[in-house]
Amino acid sequence: MIKLNKVSKTYRTDKVETLALKDVDLHVQKGEFLAMMGPSGCGKSTLLNLIGLLDRPGQGSIEVEGLPVTRYKDSQVARLRNQTFGFIFQSFHLIPDLRVIDNVELPLLYRSMSAGERRRLAREALEKVGLGARMDHYPNQLSGGQQQRVAIARAIVGRPQVLLADEPTGNLDSKMGEEVMDILLRLNAEGTTVVMVTHDEREARRTNRIVRVFDGQLVA
Numbered sequence: 001m002i003k004l005n006k007v008s009k010t011y012r013t014d015k016v017e018t019l020a021l022k023d024v025d026l027h028v029q030k031g032e033f034l035a036m037m038g039p040s041g042c043g044k045s046t047l048l049n050l051i052g053l054l055d056r057p058g059q060g061s062i063e064v065e066g067l068p069v070t071r072y073k074d075s076q077v078a079r080l081r082n083q084t085f086g087f088i089f090q091s092f093h094l095i096p097d098l099r100v101i102d103n104v105e106l107p108l109l110y111r112s113m114s115a116g117e118r119r120r121l122a123r124e125a126l127e128k129v130g131l132g133a134r135m136d137h138y139p140n141q142l143s144g145g146q147q148q149r150v151a152i153a154r155a156i157v158g159r160p161q162v163l164l165a166d167e168p169t170g171n172l173d174s175k176m177g178e179e180v181m182d183i184l185l186r187l188n189a190e191g192t193t194v195v196m197v198t199h200d201e202r203e204a205r206r207t208n209r210i211v212r213v214f215d216g217q218l219v220a
């Protein structure tokens with residue numbers, strides 16, 4: 001479903017050039033749960049950002065469902081990204097001044113949809129992660145695990161085909177981490193493709209496939 005062909009990425013600042021990824025070939029299959037592992041700074045987040053069309057490669061090309069997205073204009077890429085991907089981050093990235101339900105509705109504001117329809121979908125997404133009773137709370141009234149579940153609801157509310165998770169359990173204790181993994185596994189079983197960065201071997205073993213990154217390259 002997503003193909004990276006000989007993808008490289010270099011970050012340039014005034015003084016330093018960092019080759020973050022070098023000639024990466026990767027095929028993310030529809031319906032799989034892929035774990036990405038590797039030491040700090042090896043390029044995992046860079047790879048996830050390229051897969052999710054948050055950034056463009058320096059060299060190489062990316063295809064999403066056969067579409068040559070590397071040749072698309074920014075506005076076309078943004079539309080495809082919004083339709084195809086949901087994102088989950090280590091530090092939740094919820095907006096503290098918005099109630100849980102309003103946080104979850106946010107990705108739908110960019111779609112032409114009535115307010116009632118937005119609310120219905122957000123409620124459904126929250127029920128899916130077991131937080132139907134917390135809709136009117138503010139993020140700081142919830143535990144870390146609950147906040148991450150709100151972030152998952154926000155990621156799935158637009159019914160994306162692919163969920164991209166960058167160390168989603170990194171800030172959680174093991175019990176909350178396991179609950180988040182259970183939800184990701186359930187969403188995957190229901191058909192969502194999941195790509196997750198993790199440092200936890202036990203979590204990675206629960207997925208279909210582990211890709212190891214080292215110094216900007218994939219290792220067998």
Ligand SMILES: Nc1ncnc2c1ncn2[C@@H]1O[C@H](COP(=O)(O)OP(=O)(O)OP(=O)(O)O)[C@@H](O)[C@H]1O
Pocket residue numbers: 011012013018019020038039040041042043044045046047
């Ligand atoms: N915006 C940026 N500007 C400059 N260099 C960057 C930028 N983002 C990442 N890098 C560099 O690119 C390399 C890969 O970074 P990346 O964040 O992809 O690694 P990572 O494997 O996700 O690390 P971690 O596990 O610590 O999150 C690192 O050397 C990093 O310092």
